Amino acid sequence: xxxxxxxxxxxxxxxxxxxxxxxxxxxxxxxxxxxxxxxxxxxxxxxxxxxxxxxxxxxxxxxxxxxxxxxxxxxxxxxxxxxxxxxxxxxxxxxxxxxxxxxxxxxxx
Amino acid sequence: xxxxxxxxxxxxxxxxxxxxxxxxxxxxxxxxxxxxxxxxxxxxxxxxxxxxxxxxxxxxxxxxxxxxxxxxxxxxxxxxxxxxxxxxxxxxxxxxxxxxxxxxxxxxxxxxxx
Numbered sequence: 001x002x003x004x005x006x007x008x009x010x011x012x013x014x015x016x017x018x019x020x021x022x023x024x025x026x027x028x029x030x031x032x033x034x035x036x037x038x039x040x041x042x043x044x045x046x047x048x049x050x051x052x053x054x055x056x057x058x059x060x061x062x063x064x065x066x067x068x069x070x071x072x073x074x075x076x077x078x079x080x081x082x083x084x085x086x087x088x089x090x091x092x093x094x095x096x097x098x099x100x101x102x103x104x105x106x107x108x109x
Numbered sequence: 110x111x112x113x114x115x116x117x118x119x120x121x122x123x124x125x126x127x128x129x130x131x132x133x134x135x136x137x138x139x140x141x142x143x144x145x146x147x148x149x150x151x152x153x154x155x156x157x158x159x160x161x162x163x164x165x166x167x168x169x170x171x172x173x174x175x176x177x178x179x180x181x182x183x184x185x186x187x188x189x190x191x192x193x194x195x196x197x198x199x200x201x202x203x204x205x206x207x208x209x210x211x212x213x214x215x216x217x218x219x220x221x222x223x
Contacts, residue, residue: 033212035214042217043201044214045212095140095165096165097154097201099152
């Protein structure tokens, strides 16, 4: 069963704007990961945040984790057309990597 | 080499056919996964292999049969599938040591059952 819920389900913004996606989950985790998927093909790992971390940065990506609220957010700054994709959070626990419902992000030129 | 290679990319099979999906990685990863993804849905975990042994089966119907011949290869044998099994099948691998680490995904096999 999928334990992650993401919102919004779809997000459309102008190039150059920031995009924020949220993820909530239900059980305890070892870490939480974010992935990108273009056009229904393979997923690409973006960033991993461990359960004892609160914030992590990688290039234009910023991820936060609040284990008390069982939630995480992904911020993409200065968006580009190439960022158009589906974004999934995934919770990792006991060999399982379970994906949330995903956010479809569209960047308009 | 940070690639996970899946073959074939596309597969059309009848409900009475037997076919196999193949997955290969040469990153020395000891955990390998099969996921099923329907259109506009997230990937759903099917099987996990850890050190070449099946460690997780998410109550997948027996018409799907996984196999891990060695540490680099993962197969998914298909038999007597139903049209609703049409989906994108994704293979992934990760280090498999200790705490879960990032997973590397193949490009998937798009399966159509007719």
